[in-house]
Amino acid sequence: MWLVSLRDLQWRRRRFLIAVISASLVFSLTLILDGLTAHIGNEVSRAVGRFDADGWVVSVGRSGPFTATRFLSAEAVDEVRSLPGVERADPMIAARETVDDKWINVLGYTVGGMGEPTRANAGRLPAGPGEALVDQLLGFEVGETIELGGNDFRVVGTSSDLSYNFGAPTVLLPVDEVQRVFLDGQALVGAVAVRGQQPDALPAGLQWMTNDEVEADMHLGMDQSLQIVDILNALLWVIAAAIIASIVYLSALERVRDFAVMKAIGVTNRSLMIGLASSSLLLAVLAGIGATILAFVLGPRFPIPVETPVGSYLTLLVVSVVVGLIASLAGLRRAVHVDPALAFGGA
């Protein structure tokens, strides 16, 4: 009986196409939201992971290396380096700045030390004063000048995957350049990235943070936003289901006499249900495929990178099948309850 369903879809192809496109758009938004959520989590992990640290030393009471504004003295770095079990300790400073009316992160790292990217996607890494590695999200080309804190820096390299704080692009500078521009040359650092074992004791006024604690600290304030994204995602699934359900139900309503005729000539309810459910499934799966294509097309146009996990695509496939089946229920109910006696009587 799939032939009847297929022919019906062909017969109502314009409406079917509109439904597929509408559901595809909604499904693609779920994929993009998944991708945005994933990116926000991934960029935090990448920012922390770039230092390849085993732990961090920060001032007591400050929240974390990437989020707070209290500083340590540069001597604290040497004190940490001298602690037993510490193999390497490098300073870092995180600051915020606006460029072209956009909030950006400015991250100071030790040239040749922890936190330095392995390479630039274009150009090279900063090697001295007045040089910056700029996030590709900012759109600068190598050789251009970027103004930070009233000082011009030459863009010697650009790189991807540097963002954090909800996709805010990042500019990497040597740590002493950050001190010069943002701390009036004071010998202060934001935190110390440590490779090695956690020291048994730290100098007074300092505290230890693990990588997980640093990441959790960066997520503070984002959780609520991410919950909103999850709720929006759930609503989008409902909207997609409603689109498919309304199309299937409308078709079922229009086919009441067809169902009555089919029942009168011995077509079973089971066959009718399989036919309707397969229409609904086909609609949902095509919408899923359309959504995947749309997500690939629309994703790069978002201001924040979209990193949709492979799992989301697989989930979309499974969920779209489930949505299709659930959406067909209303139509199925209508078809099953059609009285075959309706087939008799005039047009």
Add this chain to the structure above:
Amino acid sequence: MATVTIRDLTIEYSSGGYAIRPIDGLDLDIGDGELVLLLGASGCGKTTLLSALAAILAPSQGSIDVDGTDVTTVSGSGLTEYRRHQVGIVFQAFNLIASLTAAENVALPMLGAGQKRRTALDRAHQLLKRVDLTDRADHHPGDLSGGQQQRVAIARALALEPALLLADEPTAHLDYIQVEGVIRLLRGLASEGRTIVVATHDDRLLPLADQVVELSPRAREVRETRTLALSDGEMLFEQGDEGDFIYVVESGTIQLTRERDDASAEVIASVGAGQYFGELAPLFGLKRSATARSMGATTVVGHSPSEFRASVGHAELNRVIGNPLRTA
């Protein structure tokens, strides 16, 4: 071929809160290979009877035996099998599925019965050849004339070679040329030994029939006037009876009641001395739509329709029809 035996068949349903009984105690025997016409006006129960023969409508009482099976008792898979293999239906409005081609429409019962698509379509093409529509096999119903659609509908009804073919008003939407084609086709199918029951109000089909069943009530020919003295509570006529006399109350009161679908009786009028009632059924060949019962000792005079017509005149008759319970 199929033998059909109908005994004491009563079909009742609810309409607007009232109990309607279009088929009431019908007995009918249809032999193998007979072509039977169910003749009558709209609403007389032709389609209702066909629905019951197709096991789509359950009767209130009685039996329909088709080749030894009481179709009023089959259910579940037995019902599906009956509808698939023992009975074929040609619906009044063709009822072809618009999205399917003619061949696919004919193949539909076979696909529903689980046959392979190729097998079903091959057989559909054979059936379309039989109804002379080979060249229209790939057309959708919207591209076919009424007569062609009717022939596709007949081919569909024959798909699983049913022994009993039911056709509901097969000429209702056709012009006279198309009617001729359908008549030839039905006669040909009957000649092959298939039992065919046709519901129609088209008496052009009469020469086709081996048996004609008139379902419209025929008014009993009454010529005389009669005077009846009724005791308290005595019934003059009952809802569903055939119309005969038109009554004028000489003395006393007649109460008219109508049976509701919950078996209770609703009083619709009380008719006093000098008023008449019960004129529509005998004038138009309808069944009595209410029951008349005396309230206390009552005398009524029954007039034949012709006498009544003559006595009231044409203009008054029209007023009577539009405004019942008028004074004589």
